[in-house]
Amino acid sequence: MIYLNNAATTLQKPPCVAQAVVDAMSHLGNGARGGHTGEMSAARTVFQTREALAKLFGFSHPERVIFTANATQALNTALFGLLNPGDHVIATDWDHNSVLRPLHVLARERGVEVDFLPADRQGRLRYDQLEELVRPNTKLLVCTHASNLTGNLLDVERAASFARRHGLYFLLDAAQTAGSTPISMEEMGIDLLAFTGHKGLMGPQGTGGLCVAPRVELRPLVSGGTGVRSFEEEQPAEYPEHLEAGTLNGHGLAGLGAAVDFILDTGVEAIHAHELALTHRFAQGIRDIPGVTVYGDFSGDRAPVVALNLEGWDPASAADTLAQDYDIAVRPGIHCAPRMHRALGTQDVGCLRFSFGYYTREADIDAALAALKEMAEPCE
Amino acid sequence: MRVKRPTLVITFPTTTAALQWERQCQALNIPGRIIPVPVTITADCGLAWAMPPADRGRLEEVPELSRSDCLELML
Numbered sequence: 001m002i003y004l005n006n007a008a009t010t011l012q013k014p015p016c017v018a019q020a021v022v023d024a025m026s027h028l029g030n031g032a033r034g035g036h037t038g039e040m041s042a043a044r045t046v047f048q049t050r051e052a053l054a055k056l057f058g059f060s061h062p063e064r065v066i067f068t069a070n071a072t073q074a075l076n077t078a079l080f081g082l083l084n085p086g087d088h089v090i091a092t093d094w095d096h097n098s099v100l101r102p103l104h105v106l107a108r109e110r111g112v113e114v115d116f117l118p119a120d121r122q123g124r125l126r127y128d129q130l131e132e133l134v135r136p137n138t139k140l141l142v143c144t145h146a147s148n149l150t151g152n153l154l155d156v157e158r159a160a161s162f163a164r165r166h167g168l169y170f171l172l173d174a175a176q177t178a179g180s181t182p183i184s185m186e187e188m189g190i191d192l193l194a195f196t197g198h199k200g201l202m203g204p205q206g207t208g209g210l211c212v213a214p215r216v217e218l219r220p221l222v223s224g225g226t227g228v229r230s231f232e233e234e235q236p237a238e239y240p241e242h243l244e245a246g247t248l249n250g251h252g253l254a255g256l257g258a259a260v261d262f263i264l265d266t267g268v269e270a271i272h273a274h275e276l277a278l279t280h281r282f283a284q285g286i287r288d289i290p291g292v293t294v295y296g297d298f299s300g301d302r303a304p305v306v307a308l309n310l311e312g313w314d315p316a317s318a319a320d321t322l323a324q325d326y327d328i329a330v331r332p333g334i335h336c337a338p339r340m341h342r343a344l345g346t347q348d349v350g351c352l353r354f355s356f357g358y359y360t361r362e363a364d365i366d367a368a369l370a371a372l373k374e375m376a377e378p379c380e
Numbered sequence: 381m382r383v384k385r386p387t388l389v390i391t392f393p394t395t396t397a398a399l400q401w402e403r404q405c406q407a408l409n410i411p412g413r414i415i416p417v418p419v420t421i422t423a424d425c426g427l428a429w430a431m432p433p434a435d436r437g438r439l440e441e442v443p444e445l446s447r448s449d450c451l452e453l454m455l
Contacts, residue, residue: 032427033425035415035416043399062396062400063394063397227426228394228425228426229424239396240396
């Protein structure tokens with residue numbers, strides 16, 4: 001199979017990841033639930049994963065790298081932990097339902113006010129309209145680092161600078177970029193960074209997290225056992241326990257730690273360059289195929305995602321044909337990005353998304369192009 | 381019968397702080413190990429660092445890290 005659905009998950013991982021999970025399942029106890037060998041191995045493994053992620057994200061506070069089950073839980077932790085009734089949030093048309101739905105709940109149930117920075121027909125964010133959205137009660141700017149639909153990258157410096165200028169917190173959703181696009185929280189001015197472990201980081205599913213800058217205090221989304229301060233009725237004030245209740249996914253985090261070590265050894269810049277080259281190869285190739293409509297802006301740096309439609313095909317049928325006749329995996333539909341589809345005008349049909357990863361080869365790109373070329377030919 | 385010895389016990393607010401401490405001590409070759417917090421300090425759970433009192437002076441080598449307390453106990 002040629003797997004071109006890496007924006008959903010990276011199916012191919014470095015071999016060290018599965019090995020780390022298997023080793024962990026044989027040897028790890030429950031970190032912070034005792035002081036003997038198995039428990040200490042688990043505690044050290046989780047700690048090392050925090051340290052590796054802090055290094056990867058240019059963040060000097062590994063104790064404030066909070067583990068969650070995925071990016072969605074991390075984003076919920078940030079949004080529900082920060083926002084109060086009457087607060088105003090600026091989000092964007094690029095946002096995934098992992099941001100849109102929690103904001104909808106907060107608006108409906110807690111009186112949080114939300115405005116969205118629009119995207120134009122090419123999917124470009126209208127940064128020039130940011131200033132118009134600020135209100136006296138604006139507290140947070142939340143942006144996705146890369147649209148999971150078009151692959152366009154946020155101008156992080158511009159967004160962070162805007163947030164800083166207006167005294168807002170800046171939450172970056174790095175679900176599509178962590179591990180494959182360079183990120184430095186402290187250099188870029190990011191207050192909250194949400195990530196998933198199973199996409200660009202190439203770790204196991206069921207892992208993710210939130211990096212919380214020291215200037216941000218969040219209410220816990222969940223409460224429960226931490227292995228410390230057991231007589232206290234509230235969650236401990238100290239991080240990471242403040243935002244982590246219950247047993248962590250130690251086995252998954254062992255795999256994530258191995259994956260992050262692999263990325264640090266390989267270099268995020270090298271991974272990004274490889275994926276960008278593949279994306280440009282694909283984007284150039286589809287220009288020659290008649291009937292292809294491509295979405296998004298290809299003028300600058302981007303994530304390795306290309307969304308398109310093929311004349312005469314509905315995206316679901318096209319994806320099924322690619323799977324059945326060519327053994328190529330892609331994703332059709334709305335991709336949990338309803339506002340972006342409305343901005344692009346594709347809300348009635350969706351589109352076909354090709355997304356590449358570290359283990360994608362040039363030959364995979366060429367095979368996908370050849371398949372699309374055949375599919376674009378008129379039927380007999 | 382196990383003989384109790386004087387032990388210097390350092391406690392921490394979080395498990396992560398205890399592990400950061402362990403990392404620093406290992407890097408500096410400061411003797412000691414992680415233990416469950418002794419009940420003479422608290423019946424609560426958590427981890428502590430146990431080391432020979434004779435090496436107390438070496439604690440000054442450890443960079444400033446979050447720690448709650450430092451006590452000498454018979455363990």
